[in-house]
Amino acid sequence: MITNLINENLICLNLQATTKEDVFIELIDVLHAQGRVSDKQQFLADIHAREELGNTGFEDGVALPHAKSAAVCEPAVAIGISRSGIEYGAEDGLPSKLFFMIASPDGGANHHIEVLAELSSKLIEDGFIDAFMQAKNEKDALGLLLEKSEVADTPVADKGLLIGVTGCPAGVAHTYLAAEALEKGAAELGFEIKVETNGSIGVKNSPTAEEIARAEAIIVSCDKQVDMARFAGKRVIKTGVKAPIKDAKGVINQALAAPAYQVSGDDKPAETESKASQARSDLYRYLMNGVSHMIPFVVTGGLLIALALAIGGEPSAGGMQIPEGSMWNQVLNVGVVAFTLMIPILAGYIAYAIADRPALAPGLIGGWIANNGSFYGAEAGTGFIGAIVAGLLVGYFVKFIVNINYHKFIQPLVPIMIAPITGSLFIAGMFIFVIGAPIASLMDGLTAMLTNMSSGNVILLGIVLGGMAGFDMGGPFNKVAFLFSVGMIASGQTQFMGAMACAIPVAPLGMALATVIGRKFNIFEESEIEAGKASGAMGLVGISEGAIPFAAQDPMSVIPANVLGSMVAAVMAFSFGITNSVAHGGPVVALLGAMNKPVLALACMAAGAIVTALVAVTLKKMRQAKAQAATA
Incomplete structure (x- = not known):
């Protein structure tokens, strides 16, 4: 591949550049002069975009800037040498002197990946970099680059099996360079080797238990955490990922002379833990990763919306309204942005916990689609439950890929x-x-059910309406109940919105109260206690989403508590004949005079919140005791 992309005119042995930016510009000029790049500014912008993903400066004075760009007419490699060296941001902190700029057409073949692979094999050859730097002219430099490596007589691999593990925290370059270096070094020493790579696409080529058992030594050259317990009793050496790139044979010889590896307390596998309990702990870890990243968005968005509505809001037939053009309207808009991102963030970081960085983008996209019913013909999205489903599906799918x-x-x-x-x-x-499609049908069916029940028993209707309000906090059940109640206002039946207004704040207020009660029982994490404060503020202005972090983290305890408390509030509101003429809920609506019996309305909300808090604390204590008994 590289023979088709380079010629003598694309090599500059004496760059005049003194900065990284100057190197880019000078090499792009070389590419442009040879008709390989049509738009220099566009290609420069694409080079910068690639650098933002990760610095392309490597050790030993080598840098590999590259990009796929619509400005590239024909794939090519421009090579430059800076005799004095320039500060490039290389990992070893030394100046960079040898530059390979790879230009690949956008939408075409991935020339830069293939060229990087070929250059990598050249760069690990002994003496290649020094020889290239000493080339007298462009013809000699090109000859060195295209020169076929002499195939040395490789000793027969009869000395046994070695196991290697390589990995770097970001990218793939060092992971696979180290793997190739170990394979080459092992072959020269007469060993067979199997190298496990812990790259950005996950763990590949893992050794089996039988292979580990017959291995002569284990070389763990990794800058990220790996499972060490499996190597107990074997000769093991642990180094950074760069060590075998510099001296693979020396690292292998150190491993062969290393003492038997002893498993530390932190490395011991949990043999007493069943597969089922391990699966449960993994699921909890995935959910926690999503929730922990979501909480700042919930708190930021919720408090900004609460502040805007509490100070600048005015009750109207269409709900709580803030005058257009006011400062509080802008504050509200910022809060809405945070709330809009909340559900995609939950899905994205659940997926990230399962399959690492490759799953983050599709997880975020899946969360956005899940929360936007317009994609599948529904009036509302699936809320946080859909985000959890999206995150898990994406995570396991990407892990497979x-x-x-x-x-x-x-x-x-x-x-x-x-x-x-x-x-x-x-x-x-x-x-x-x-x-x-099933979600859209479900919403239509629920709306029809509520319509049919609207003339029946108000106690039963309160149970159904309140249960739907507390179930998914912004999801399809909550939205159907809310939209049904809003529609009934137009027909003059404001008692439905009165029940909804009392049920809406129960979940966030109840969970805020639960965090206060639960402190003495140590059943809430510190992050949940902090989220509880924001949840209380959101509940005061009728933002039910404040309880989502708690429900996402422990749905089996929180959702039943929210449902029961919201049912109590709705049934009491129907029984007291409470009405509400605006499409909003929470204490703020009662205090602003939109409800006919504000004191009784506040009492309904308080009763529901207390029920939610007590049920949540009780269920969490029961689950905590059960978990402790299982591990005893």
Whole structure:
């Protein structure tokens, strides 16, 4: 591949550049002069965009800036040498002197990946960099680059099996360079080797228990955490990922002389933990990752909306309104942005916890689609429950995609292209064609059910309406109950909105109260206690989403508590004949005079919140005791 992309005119042995930016400009000028780039500014912008993803400066004075760009007419590699060296931000902190700028057409083949692979094999050759730097002219430099490596007589691999583990926290370059270096070093020493790579597409080529058992030594050259317990009793050396790139044979010899590895307390596998309990703990960890990233959005959005409505809001037939053009209207808009991002963030970081960075983009996209009913013909999205489903589906799907055994030229594309695109299309298809239609039908059915019940027993209607209000806090059940109640205002039946107005704030107020009660029982984490304060403020202005972090983290305890408390509030509101003429709920509506019996309305909300708090604390204590008994 590289023979087709470079010639003597694309090599500059004496760059005049003194900065990283100057290097880019000078090499782009070389590409433009050879007709390989049509728009220099566009290609420069694309080079900068690639650098933002991660610095392309490597050790030993080498840098590999590259980009796919619509400005590239024909793929090419421009090579430059800076004799004095420039500050490039390389990982070893040393100046960069040798630059390979790879230009690949946008939408075409992935030339830059193939060229990077070929250059990598050249760069780990002994003496190549020094020889290239000493080239007298462009012809000699090109000859060195295209020169076929002499195939040395490789000793027969009869000395046994070695196991390698390589990995870097970001990108793929060092992971696979280290793997190739170990394979080359092992072959020269007469060993067979199997190298596990912990790259950005996940763990690949893991050794089996039988292979570990017969291995002579284990080389763990990794800058990220790996499972060490499996290597107990074997000769093990642990180094950084760069060590084998510099001296693979030396690292291997150190491993062969290393003492037997002893498992520390932190490395011991949980042998007493069943597969079922492990699955439950993994699920909890995934949910917690999503919730922890979501909480800042809930708190920021909720408090800004609460502040805007409490100070600048005025009751109207269409709900709480803030005058257009006012400062509080802008504050409200900022809060709405945070709330809009809340559900995608939950889905995205659940997926991220399962399958790492390749799953983040499709997880965020899946969360957005799940929360936007227009994608599948529903009046409302699926809320936080849909976000959890989207995050889990994306996470496991992407984990499957990245664990496929790809060719080494394709592997670098998996985390940045293949996994995100296939994951996004998968979750979009699932919601639009599989999950969405039943949700839209469910919402239509629920609306018809409420309409049929509207002339029946108010106690039963209060139970149904309140239960729907507390179930999913912004999801289809909550939205159907709210939209039904709003529609009934137009026909003059404001008692339905009165019940909804009392039920809406129960979940956030109840969970805020539960965090206060639960402190002495140590059943809430510190982040939940802080979220409880924001949840209380949101409840005061009728924002039910304040309880979502609690429900997402522990749905089996929180959702039943929210449902029961909201039922109590709605039934009491119907029984007292409470009405509400605006499309909003919470204490703020009662205090602003939109409800006919504000004191009784506040009493209904308080009663529901107390029920929710007590039930939530009780269920969480029961689940905590059960978990402790299981581990005793």
